[in-house]
Amino acid sequence: MAATLGQLSKHRAAVGVAAVASTAFALFGYDTTIAGGVIALKSFQVEFKLSTDPTKSADISSNVVALLNSGAFFGALVPALTSRYVGRKLLTTIAACFMLLGGTLQTSAQPPHISMIYGGRVISGFGVGIVSSLTPMYIAETAPKQLRGLLMSFTELSLVVGSMVAYWAVYGCSLHLKATSKQWRIPFSLQIILGAIxxxxxxxxxxxxxxxxxxxxxxxxxxxxxxxxGTTSEDELKTELAEIHAQIDEEIKATSGRSIKELLQRHNLIRVFWACGIMVLAVGTGQTAILYYAPTVFKSIGFTGQNPGLLASGVFTMVKVVVTIIFLTVLVQNFKRKHLLLFGSGLMAIMLFTLGALLNTHPPIAAHSANNTSSGRTMMATIYIYIIGFTVSWGPLSWVYVGEIFPTRIRDYGMAIAVMTIWFFNFVISKWTPLIFLSLTWKTWMLFGTFNAVGFIFAILLPETKGLSLEEMDVLFGLVDESTRRLDIEEHLGVTKETTNVDAEKGL
Incomplete structure (x- = not known):
């Protein structure tokens, strides 16, 4: 811990960049979570005349949630398409403007017409897609290798804090405000404040x-x-700059100036496979379904009242925040990525299979707003233990992994493919989850439990990246051998030192 604190103090400028960039993930978490809570409010359902037919209501609710994902799918491609012209810093500014506009449209929607909600969700989603692709790369490219896992995991902390604020904002408005438009407008309006920050x-x-x-x-x-x-020695700076120079020169020599086609090289194609696989399985854990529709999930286990469901959802997000802090302070710096993923997959699979079995054998009692039976409390416990497993593994580490494994010249393209993959499957989950709950009931959790079992096998095969610099990823994935990379670094170090000596002689 002392060593980590020392590194954080030494690299406080990189920590500052990570903190600012991660704020975008707070709005990412808020935007993806807020709709599930707002559509559970009676004021929203009454003013927008949501149908009393469960199937139609589920369809409209899923549209409100899923449209953000559709916008995010296309937004995730923007960093790759504009990387030659627009840097990470300016693109963060552009993304914030989209999120501000989207939040404004949602807040100013005029019932019973829901078109401004839909439009605002798509525009906000476009901004969210940009930052979801951009932020992990930005932090990975600015963080020292000793702290890269920790600083990139700031994104997960920001995301879960954003989610927590969203649910408690909805719960507070549900509890203390009358069932008027103010009850749902205030939660939507907080997006504008976060966008301005x-x-x-x-x-x-x-x-x-x-x-x-x-x-x-x-x-x-x-x-x-x-x-x-900051206080890093001149030799360390020269070495890191030489590593960057060596990697870029090697890529240019190997590909004759090509860029996006480099993804089709065997060693890079393998990286695309790992990145897309980890994103698909992160969605398949079931956390996305719970995050988007937490009130619906808790209703399925017997918390049928509006406030009991929202309260349970808020506690769910608080558990995530506490566990994320533990992950950042204790786990990410001391355990390998693979080991954490294996632990998380195993724990989540056990909890979801248990939840499904309990729902099958002890379904909640009708006409009760809170399931206070022993089976109900056990089901609640399985969800909270499940989220611990996700928060110390696939939640933060999926973003860390895809942000660090691609080479500099094609990192934008590789990241875009991986993030577009997760947003596509997020769209599928967000669109169909309400209908899946209606048709599969307890079998839904067996389905997600099976995905976690597959994730366990996937994690066994995953190459370990902890402790490696971004440039060393090429060696790990076999694009260049270690001896060649060492010679290239030494060559660039020699050039750097020679240039420095000449400048000194000229009095520069």
């Missing part, structure tokens, strides 16, 4: 040195790296 923070951070290097702006890259590393 992200917009302001985007002007305070430095550009990614690796993005600058990719644009052949080496002087700016060196200055940005020096600012980020």
């Amino acid at each position: 992200i917009l302001g923070g985007s002007f305070l951070v430095v550009e990614s040195p690796r993005w600058l290097a990719k644009q052949d702006r080496w002087d700016e890259a060196a200055n940005a790296l020096q600012w980020l590393r």
